[in-house]
Each structure stands twice: as structure tokens, then as C-alpha cells.
Amino acid sequence: MDFSYDDEQNALRQAVSGLLGRAYDGEKRRAVVAADPGFDEKTWAGLAEMGLLGLPFAEERGGAGAGQVEVAIVAEEIGRVLAPEPYVQAVVLTGGLIDAVATDAQCDELVAGLAEGSLVPAFAHAEPGTRWSTAAAGVRAVEEGGTWRLTGVKEPVPNGARADVLVVSAIDEAAGGATRLFVVRADAEGLTRVGYRTHDGTRAAKVELAGTPAEPLGEGADDRTAAIERAQALARIAYAHESIGAMATALTTTTEYLRTRKQFGVTLNKFQALTFRAADMYVSLELARSTALWASLVAGAGGDVVTAADRARLQTSRAGRHIGKDAIQLHGGIGVTAEYTVGHYTSRLTAIDHVLGDGDWALDRLAATVGDHETVDPLGAPYT
Amino acid sequence: MDFSYDDEQNALRQAVSGLLGRAYDGEKRRAVVAADPGFDEKTWAGLAEMGLLGLPFAEERGGAGAGQVEVAIVAEEIGRVLAPEPYVQAVVLTGGLIDAVATDAQCDELVAGLAEGSLVPAFAHAEPGTRWSTAAAGVRAVEEGGTWRLTGVKEPVPNGARADVLVVSAIDEAAGGATRLFVVRADAEGLTRVGYRTHDGTRAAKVELAGTPAEPLGEGADDRTAAIERAQALARIAYAHESIGAMATALTTTTEYLRTRKQFGVTLNKFQALTFRAADMYVSLELARSTALWASLVAGAGGDVVTAADRARLQTSRAGRHIGKDAIQLHGGIGVTAEYTVGHYTSRLTAIDHVLGDGDWALDRLAATVGDHETVDPLGAPYT
């Protein structure tokens, strides 16, 4: 057991932090998120150049063959400066799904394109009638004369308008109602995408498919919910780290404010009720950090990544709400303005909390199996 | 709508407070609860003399014909000094059940005896296999040759060893498994009672019935769970007031301690983190007080007393835990000693919380019907 970063990992963190720190110091983020596509294409290219967009994929597929801990480092640095680049969505979730399911030929195009920065994929999965499900519901896939066509609406689809290629989940009635995955090109006929800004400055879209031609992802007509579950679990873990980065900045921003802001003739850190709340924020942060880190290690060790991801999600959801709320409260009025940074952290934490299942959702899943084990051994089965 | 006490009510409070204040100032309570029966027979007689033991019963039955608010005043003053006399158990719960169900002849003996202080009744209802139920489970009632006989175990029975007469709930298989009520005399054959001290200084007992002769309470073979439900609801409301009294003293004891105890050269009320916690305790207390008071008024107005009692119980359970815990914490080490008073308040609040359903239990019942109304109107149906 070893919870310390090695030299290479520290170097990676420094490199990512350098790139993103330059890209988003001061007011730059507000300008970037004000205009479509809601992130900076140059920074995206920079991430690609550094090899970060192919980080988790095998070298023979154009990736770097790195582990979960490396992905976690990037996600944490993304969170630290609220970089709006869709790293977790494009690389971990969509890229991970492609990598797990696609044919070699598809990977040659899609994974390699993602890794080199030339192709941004998005996963069109959520539907207005579903709730953090692994299955599709209203979108249908039908084969006619050798061509698969999709019909229905996906929304909200993170980065759905900007994406160069969409991975779309759909019900195949011919395969017994299985949820299958398809690749839809940006220029496909019958594809309508209406993008919009979301509260955290990123982008989502309504994606309408009207007999839109699509290519099955991978071979066979298998139900893909297990692959979706696993990719979502890895994305939850990466998001946990993005949250940790955001919480860490929210906390340091708050403590800095308490040290410098004066009220009633003294700096705010003279008020014990406030400093104690900051201490409680630190406790929440460190406990969440431990859990997120552990979940990454479980993924690397080949353990039960789905349960580990639920555990990380529950802990970071609770911590994110606690820290997000109190960071604003301890700032007072300035905390709710868009001109000051701390509120954006709260906004982003709230978005992450709702993107792939919130804390109560994860808790429901954990509660359903709480009787199956006597105690939790983080270093033993089923996690290692 | 009027939430203020009238002159008579204020006089009642003063009288009760005078009696109990004299009985339990200083160390007197510790001496009283150290010896059986766990309360002071003289104080009980004093309560009877003042007419408090017959407060809610009709004058023609030997009572005072007073309302729920008067009962609440007595209960609150009981709580304020932690008087160990079983007022809510004997008068509100057991007495209320007798008053609601018994024949006139039974009332002439039992209610009158209770009111004049000569007879302490107890309700033997809980069984090791039940959980805050209105029904009996393991204790059976069988009629043989005109004599009813009860068999089974009741435990824990509050004041079960001291009681002069027991009201026992039992299953009558001949009446389709109905829960019926019976009167069992202290000297009945086959009755074994083993009393013990409980953590809050009061007494409970294991009551074993082995073919014990018993007299049906009231006429007819009706199932009595509705009457039990109602009597329990009124007892929950009275307990809510007893809790309010206890919380109020726990809070004033705490604020007094913060004002006088010195640490690091200053009194504790100079530490904002501590005074803010005291402020939060006050908020909990006042919100609980409002709910308890309202529930008493609902009972008086003939409204849905069962739901109102659940609402009062939920609110006082949460407040009691909050105040009980923080009162000790703000005291530090002295708070966990039996030689200082505040811990006893926490102990008593914990006992009350578990005697007729705890906060989560009440919340489950409220949650089951939360969809039945759009909003709660405390001044409208079904509460008035």
C-alpha cells in the first residue's frame, strides 16, 4: 500500500497545472465560457500535445497507456482552475466507452483522433425520461437495408453541439430491447443539435435524431449497459477528482478571504465561528480526497470499480455541497457575484454532482447491498 | 388564534413549579431516584392534592375537567426539573386509556383512585418483539369458565413494579386476534414483576403473566388499537412538553456555564463558536416549543391529534438530540458526570425519545401521507 505520488506523477501534475494555470489565470475563464463552444480550442490542442487526451488508452491505439492515477491528476488540475475543457466527458466517459467497445478500425479513427485532439466525441445518452440510467429509453435503432437509423431525442448532451462525433445509445427492439451504441457523424442527415450554455459555463445540447444514419459501435448486437456502467463508473471517479480540485481552490480562496477581509475593525479570521467552519470544510475535503484517491487505485487494481465509484461519488457529493455552500456563505455578498470566482466553483460542483448520479442516488445503491458484507476492507476483496 | 396563556394557566404553572421546585432543588433528585420506586411518594401525593393527577378527567369522574394546555403546563414543569414522578405514563397514557375505554364502574374506582393519588396505574403494553406498535403480540387472553386469564411477557413496562394496577393489552384469538385491554391487580396470582432502574433514573419492569386472572377494561370484545393510538398520541404530545421543559433547563444551564466558566483567562462566552452553538440550540428549542404547543391545541380543538402528535414528536426528537448532545459538549468533561445536572437532562431526553416512537419512526408515518395534501395549514383542516 502506498498513497504517495511518484516523481513522474508529480511532474505530470506540474505540467498540467502550468498549462491550465496560464490558460485560466485571472479573468480569462469568464471570456472563454462566454463564447461557444464554451472552452478554449487552443487549450484543448495543448492538452493533446501534452498527450493528456490519450492518457488512459493503449499506446498502440495512439494513447499513452497511463493509469487511473494519472487521469485523476489531470482531472484534479482541471477542477482546480475550473478549466471548461470537457476532459472527463470526452476522454474518460466517451473515449473510455469507445475504447472498451469499438472495433479496432473504429478505434484507429476515433481513439486516435481524440488523442491527437482532432476529434472531440460526446456521449449522447441521457433522455428527459431517464434518470442516471445505464439504458436508453426513448431513442430507437432500426436497421433498414443494411443501414442503421436512429430516431428520438437525447437531452441534455454535454458538449453535444460542438462534438465532431456522437456516441449514441439506443434501444434495439430486434435485439430484445437491448441498449446498443452507435456512432453518429456531425454531418449526418436528420441530425439536429441545439446547443446552450449551462449554469456552470459549460455547454450542453438537445440532440434530435430523425431516422439519422448511424454505425454500430463495436461488433455484435450485445446489450452494452455493462460497458456503459463501467465507463460511467470511471467517469464518476474522474469527476470526484475534478471536484476535489475545485473544492481545494474554493477552500483556499475562502481562507485567503478570511485572512484579509476586515469587518468591525479586524480581519475575519478573528471570528472563531468562521474559522471553525473553515476547519470543518477542510475535514470534508480531506475525507473526500482519500475516497477519490482510493477509488482510482481500485480501478487500477482491477477491483469492483462500480462500487468504489459509488463510494467516491457519495463522499464527494456531500463534501461538494458542504464546501460549495459554506465557501459562499463565508464570503458574504461577494460570493454570489459572477465577478468573483468562488461562486463559479459552487456552480461547477453542483453541475458535477448531478451529471452522473448525485450522492443520494449513490447511497441508494450502496444501501441495497449494505447487508452483503460484515465490514468494508478497503485493501481487500472486492476492491483489490 | 391565540397562543398566550391566560391568568389561570399562569397560576397553575406557578403552583406546579413551586411544588416541584421545592421537591427537586439541588441534590434531592439524585437521592429520590436512587431508591425504589424511583419517585417521591410525598410529591406524588402533593400533585394529587393540587388536583393535577385528575387534571384531564371529567369532574363527575373525580377529575378537574381541564384541557390539554393545562396538562402540557404540568408536563413542561415536570421536565424542567426532571421530576421522576410518572405523570405522563400514569395520568395521560394509562389514565387516558382507562377514561376512554372503561365502564363507569371501573372509572369510579380507577380514575378516581388515580386522581386522589391512592392508586398508581401503569400500561403494560410493549413486548420484546414489538416496536412502538398499537397492537399486542405475544400476550394472549383466554376466557375459561367466566374468568379471563392472561399469559405472556410484557417488557419494558414503565413503573410496572410499583403500579397498584396494570392495564394490560393482549390478543384475544376468540375475537379474531383483536388487541383487547384488561385490568390486572397487583396481587393477582401468576403475576411476576421484576423492576429495575433505567438509565434516566426512572423505573421499568418485566411483567410476566402466567394464566393471570384479569378483568376486561370496558365492555364488548372490540379491538382497542384505535383507543391505544389516541392515548399514545396524547401521551406523545405531553412528552413533547416534558421534553421542552427539559431542553429549556439544559439550555439555561449551558448558557449560565458559558457565562461563568473560565478557560484561557476568559469566560467561555467570549468564544464565538460556542455562543453560536448556543444560539442554534435556542432555535431548535423554540421551533419545537411551537410545534408542541400547537399539537396540544389541536387536541383541544378536536383535530387530527394522531398526526399532530407525530409532528410534535418528530420536531422534539430532533431538538432533544441536538440540545442534549450540545449541552454536554459545551460543558466539557463535567457534562458527562452524574454529579452535575446537565447529563441527566440528556439521559431523560434520550429516554423520552424512545418511549413511544422516535423521530425517524414519526417521520416514516408522516412521509407515508405527505402526498395527500398540497400544503400544511396549521389553522385549518384536518387540525381544527
Add this chain to the structure above:
Amino acid sequence: MRLQLSPEDEAFRQEMRTFFTTKVPQATRDAVAARRDVGREQYVETQRILNAAGLAVPHWPVEWGGRDWTPLQRHIWREEMQLACVPEPLAFNTSMIGPVIAAFGDDAQKQRFLPATANLDIWWCQGFSEPDAGSDLASLRTTAVREGDEYVVNGQKTWTTLGQYADWIFCLVRTDPTAEKKQRGISMLVFPMDTPGVTLRPIELIDGGFEVNEVFFEDVRVPAEYLIGEENRGWDYAKFLLGNERAGIARVGATKRLLADAKQLATEVRADGRPLSEDPRMAARIAELENELLALELTALRVVAHSTDGKPHPASSVLKLRGSELQQAATELIVDIAGPLSLASFAGEDSQVPEWARAATPEYLNYRKVTIYGGSNEVQRTIIAGTILGL
């Protein structure tokens, strides 16, 4: 003690309920119900309807439109208004500057301002907070120097809510910088927002909306007749103003509406094949919130019953503290009911995500303000600990 309303109060409640649900335009009430922004015109139109019926400023002196109601009647009036989704009369006019002018203004000021204030012919905004004087209001630095018949005002105010709609501003300014206690050198001035030297800068909030502003004063010349009351007594007037009409701060009616909406929405959203409302933990969460709101409402009624002497009851702080927490809890609940749909926050009308789900998170974020403004909850705890508990 009596639970029921008296027949008179019951009739009063019915009268209010009928008025609010029939006389205020449905479109305006729908906008409030859907938690859409209400525009300046809708505010003005509503307040004029209320004022015409004597329902805009019932707590003012009778000669200026007040109604001499009991505290309970005022409470019922306000709660019914919130339950009916009626935009409340503008607080800056009716609860703040109006009562101050009625109490401390001279006759000319009363004649000139009070009718127009009640009718929202003048839209007032507040100039109290400054960038370096938030909760510590007495540290304000905006100066007013007397020059002949005028004051010359220089400085900066912030958190001026709806200043973009305002015709006039009421301001705290420092008129005696040499006063020993910093509270003693403060005065209250009023002047039009279009006076030369006044500029306004809107502040974007984290929900993307604009409701507060910075207001800058550069050699603003204000006629001395716009001084309210006496010079250097502005602190007293500010305290009077801030302590005034605390009864409404619990916002029970508004939170009741949020909760009622949440309940309905939870029946519409499906999770794992059944309505979310049937999830035991969601049902318990709603039921607990509903019970806490009941406790708050009952506490408000107790406070109302004991505030006949006109002074704010010390437990008012409980109402602000808990009322703001419950407002926030209700908006958080709605975000969680929306779940993944909450991510479509700024989608357009053609979105398949319902409007309420799109509005949920921006509203949740916006509501972070309610534990900060109107005396932050830290200030309320200080009041409770000091004034009530003697700590």
C-alpha cells in the same frame, strides 16, 4: 389559548385569498409560480392594484394609507399574498423608506413622497452597504458635505437591489467625519437616480441574472430639503428601518409554494420505473422539510401574537435564520428532483427539459443570497446569543 382563527380573522383570510387570486393578473401570478423574473411593469401594475384596494401599505399610519390591522391580520395578508404568488409590494418603498419618512420626515416630505411611494409612482432603491462595510454598516465612507443649501455627495454604494429600475435612492452618508462614535456622524439623504454624478453599474450574479448594482456618486449635489429627519441621526433611522416589519422575513408562504411544487414535480419525475415521490427517502426528505416549515410558521404566529407593542420580537432572528435556511433547502430539493435534467439550465423554449428543471439550479444558486442579506445568519446568531441568551 385557542387554535382557530376568530370568525373575523377567518373572514379576513377569505377576503384576502379571494382578492389576491381574482384581482391580480393571472399572467403575473403564473410568472411568480414558475419562478420566472417579474419585470418592472408587473411589479408596478400589481402594487397599484393593491394600493387602490388599500392593500399595499397596511402597516403605515392610517392617514397615509395604513389600516390599523392587528399583527395577525398583517401576517395573514402577507402569507396569503405569497401563497397566491402575488409579487409583494416593493419592500424598499413600503417597509423601508416609507415608514421612515412617515415617522421622521417633515410635512413637505410626507406630502411629496408617501402617496407616490405607496403607489410605486416612485421606485426606491437602497444605498446602505459599501464595498468595505458589509455587515459592519457603521464603517461606511460615502461623504456628504454641506455647501449652502446643498449636500455634495461622494462615494460608492453596493448591493443596491433593483437599482436599475429605481427612480430615487435613500442613502446613508457620513456628514460628520469627526464624530467620536462612527455611528454618530451618519445622515440619511434621498435623491433622484438621474441626478448628475450618479452612475450605476449592474453586478452579474452567479445565476447569470442582474438584480444588484454598484452605485457611484461623484460630486452629486443634493438639495438640503432631501435630508430626512435631523443631520447626524441617520443611524437611528437606519436601525428603525431595519428592525421594521420583521414579520414577513420568515417567508413561510413562499416556501410553502416551493414545497408544494416540489411534491407535485416529484410525482412527475420517474426513477427506476416509479414516481420519485414514492421513493421512501425522497418522501421522508419532503415530509421533514414540511414539518420544519410548519414549526417555523407556528413560531411566526407566536411572534406575531406577542408583537403588539410594535417592537420586533427578539425571536424575529429565529424567523430570519430558519426561514432563509428552509428557502435554501427547498430550492436544493427541487434541483435534486430535477436530477440530470438540471444540467439543461439555459436551454431554450424548444428544449424537451421542462422549464422548472431548467430554472432549478440558477434559482438554487441565486438563493445562496438569502442567508447573507437582510442581516446575515451570522449576525442573527450574534443577536440571539447576545440579546436573548445574554452571552
Add this chain to the structure above:
Amino acid sequence: MRLQLSPEDEAFRQEMRTFFTTKVPQATRDAVAARRDVGREQYVETQRILNAAGLAVPHWPVEWGGRDWTPLQRHIWREEMQLACVPEPLAFNTSMIGPVIAAFGDDAQKQRFLPATANLDIWWCQGFSEPDAGSDLASLRTTAVREGDEYVVNGQKTWTTLGQYADWIFCLVRTDPTAEKKQRGISMLVFPMDTPGVTLRPIELIDGGFEVNEVFFEDVRVPAEYLIGEENRGWDYAKFLLGNERAGIARVGATKRLLADAKQLATEVRADGRPLSEDPRMAARIAELENELLALELTALRVVAHSTDGKPHPASSVLKLRGSELQQAATELIVDIAGPLSLASFAGEDSQVPEWARAATPEYLNYRKVTIYGGSNEVQRTIIAGTILGL
């Protein structure tokens, strides 16, 4: 980074697990499991078994019985001990006075005390707190005046845990009342509890048990050779002692046992005709607590991994703070599972209420202490805010 234990550590864990579950008498472990009081004899017997196997004082210097283990090994040792319901070696001996004597005592003291301390031949108790010096330890007033070869001690200590079992006491006393900083005039003395002038008064706790005491000193004559280290440097030794061996304070293993018990008990208690464990809100409550405990355990492992320099990691305060809260939450959970049965708290053996349910509330009440002792949680928050966050 690596999740798995190394093969050596895995083998070490197995070795510990096997030892604790086979070499410590079952009756003693059953008593701990049932949360009954463990008597003096069982403590002594257990510690001697551990000491004979080199498992009582592994963190001491090797020459006095220490093992030179890694921090992780010490962590595993302690957690496995708690999981196996083994009474831990007496902290006053092994974590407090032992390390102080090993670090600051003279050779004679080491020879005389350390082996007997490791083997619990001497049972030590602590004389630090005083009635008017709780968290503010440096204000202590017990005096020791040098007279020839002796110190004469007068004063009073309190919160002396298990003093009723103790052979010796280690005390902080004021030897220089004129010192400018009150911390500077303090020394550490040790002496037998049966020295003339020492009296002990047990303090009853709210659970009815006796575990702490007041200790009074009236002209107690202590040979000067019982001074530990240098005169007037006692504060340094106390700080060393209190900072020592923070790794165990999370008590994860013990809370794991409580939670595992709670889960089992919830399957045995029936509510509304089904096991309480199947109630969705009860299951969620347990699962959330379990997840919080996991987070705490992982944090303890992170701290362990970074404490090779021997100094307590600043995040140790997180472990104490959260660890004590979770212990309390687990005992509260068990009371709530017991529900109405919890009211039979002091029933006898013939009760039909199971023993665990009778013990539940007294234990819950007793556990209120864990957020108070060992540096109250307010002290821990002060440390986090000051040392870690720089506030």
C-alpha cells in the same frame, strides 16, 4: 501509488489477526464484543500476553521492547487488535509515560520503570487536568515545593481515568510559581498512589459507571529521584506525550465492530413485520455511516503513509475529530435499533430484552466523552484552522 499491501505487510496482517484471535482469551474478547466492562485482571492478563509476544509496546525504542515497525505496521497492529476485540495495551503506560521515560528519564528510571510499565506490572494513571484547568492545561495549580531530597505536593487533579486501578501516577505540578510564562514553571513527577497524603474520589458518570476520579494531594512527599527529566521542563514532556502516537485515535477498527454489530442487530429486530435492516432509510443510514468510516480509514492510511518522520501529521486532528464523531454516531445508531428495548437499560439477566439493547443507551451516553477528552473537538478545530489553514 499502490492499493494492495505488500506481501510482507499482508503476511504481517495475517500474523496479527491470527495472534489476536487465538492467543487472547475468548472470554475477554467476548466481553469487549458485548461492550461489557473489562476488569483490571483481564487488562493485565491481556497486556502480559501481548508483551510476552512483543506486541505490547512496538513503538518504543527497540532496547525497551520496541519493534522498529513501519507506521503502516503499527496501524495494522492496532486496527487488527480492535477488530478482534482485544483490549488495547493501557495507553497511560504504553503511549504516555513509557515513551516519556524512554526519551527523558535517567538510566535508573528506565531500568526501574520501563519493563514493568510494558508488562503492566505497574498500572499508571494520569494527573494532568485540574478542576479549573481543563482544555487550558497550563493554568494548573497543583504545587510541588522542594524540601531537601523531596518534593512536597499539594493540590488536586481530576478526570484521572481508571485511577482506582492504578499503582502509580504521573503528574504535572507547578515547581516555579514565579516563572514568567505559566508553561515554564511546570515539572513532571511520578509517585505511588499509596503514598501518604494521596486520596482518590471516584466520579460517577451519567451511564452509572465509574472510570474517572478526582485525586487529592495533601503534603505528599515525593523523593526527588521521581522527577522525570529536568525541573520546570514538564510542559515540554507533556506536549511530547500528548502528541505521541496519534495514529490510533481514529479508532476505525473499534467503530467497524460497532457498525458490524449494528448491521447484524438490525436484521434481528423486526419493525412492521420485516427486519429493520430492510427499512430503506435504516439501510441508507447504515450505508452512509459505513462510507464515512471508510473515508476516515483511508485518511488514516494516508496519514500513516506520511508520518515516517515521527512527528504527528497535522491531519491527525481530522482523525480525532471525525473518528470521535463516528464513534458517537455508531452508538446512537444502536440505541435507535434497540428502540423501545433501549428503555430496559439496567434490567437484570432474567430480562427478555437482549443484553445489547440494555447496554445501548448507557454506552451512548458514556460515548459523549469521546468528543471531549484527548483534546476536545473544539481544540482540534482550533488546530486545523490555525496550523493547517493558517487562520
